[in-house]
Every structure is written in structure tokens, then in C-alpha cells.
Amino acid sequence: MKLLHTDKAVVGKRVLSSDTEPDDSDVLSQDLRARNHVLMPHHPGVIDQFVGPGLNHCISRFLGLEHEPISMVVGYDHDNDGVYLGLVDPTDDDWLTAITSGWWASPSEAEL
Structure with a gap:
């Protein structure tokens, strides 16, 4: 997977987080955090x-x-080379894998 570059960054573009570990620092809901969402x-x-x-x-x-x-308010800046270090530019297969795995893939679970 490659990182997102400014030449591909447009509103509506599908992206993936490039984080390598779960991150709860910008999730304020205690209910979500308690479920590791x-x-x-x-x-x-x-x-x-x-x-x-x-x-x-x-x-x-x-x-x-x-x-x-x-x-809503935390975002990502690109570096001097135009690369958004926090975001991956997924292929269609990467996107399909991402949306069908993880806690967000089960609407009833995500909405609890």
C-alpha cells in the first residue's frame, strides 16, 4: 500500500489510516473507547x-x-514532498478488505 499524495487527494477520495497501532487519542466517547472502537x-x-x-x-x-x-477536527498535513503520512491511498482490493474487516464492518456492533 502506498501513502496518499496531494495529486490524488480530493474530497470524496477513499483513504485508509496509516496508523500501525490502535489510537484512541481523538475518540472522546467513553462508550466507543470501552469497546475498543x-x-x-x-x-x-x-x-x-x-x-x-x-x-x-x-x-x-x-x-x-x-x-x-x-x-471532525483532527486532520492530516502533507509533508514537503506532498505525501500525507497519515493516510494510505488504497487499491480497490485494499478498500474492500478494509471495509469488511474490523469493528466498523458490523453496523449493529458499531451503533451500540
Whole structure:
């Protein structure tokens, strides 16, 4: 899997988290955290918006975490080479694997 580059970053683009460990730092819901429903490695999301001058800071909404800070206010900046170190640009197969695995793949479980 390759990291997302600015030339591919557009609103609506499918992305995956490039985190290698679960991360609860930007999930405030104690209910979600208690069930370990936090940002996971290769967690699927969609670019929602860009803020700042030009194509700079992107906000991605992650499945099951749409109302948490990780999806509403915390975003990702690209480096000097135009690479978003926090986001992966998935292939169709990567995307399918990501949306069908993990706690977010079961709507009833994610909505508890």
C-alpha cells in the first residue's frame, strides 16, 4: 500500500489510516473507547474537506467514528514532498478488505 499524495487527494477520495497501532487519542466517547472502537490500522475513511491555504490540511471521516474529533477536527498535513503520512491511498482490493474487516464492518456492533 502506498501513502496518499496531494495529486490524488480530493474530497470524496477513499483513504485508509496509516496508523500501525490502535489510537484512541481523538475518540472522546467513553462508550466507543470501552469497546475498543477507536482508530485502527488501515481504518477506512473518506476525505471530507480541506482547510488552510491551498491543498494542505485534509479532514477524513472514518467509518464508525464520524462524530468523533478524529473525523471532525483532527486532520492530516502533507509533508514537503506532498505525501500525507497519515493516510494510505488504497487499491480497490485494499478498500474492500478494509471495509469488511474490523469493528466498523458490523453496523449493529458499531451503533451500540
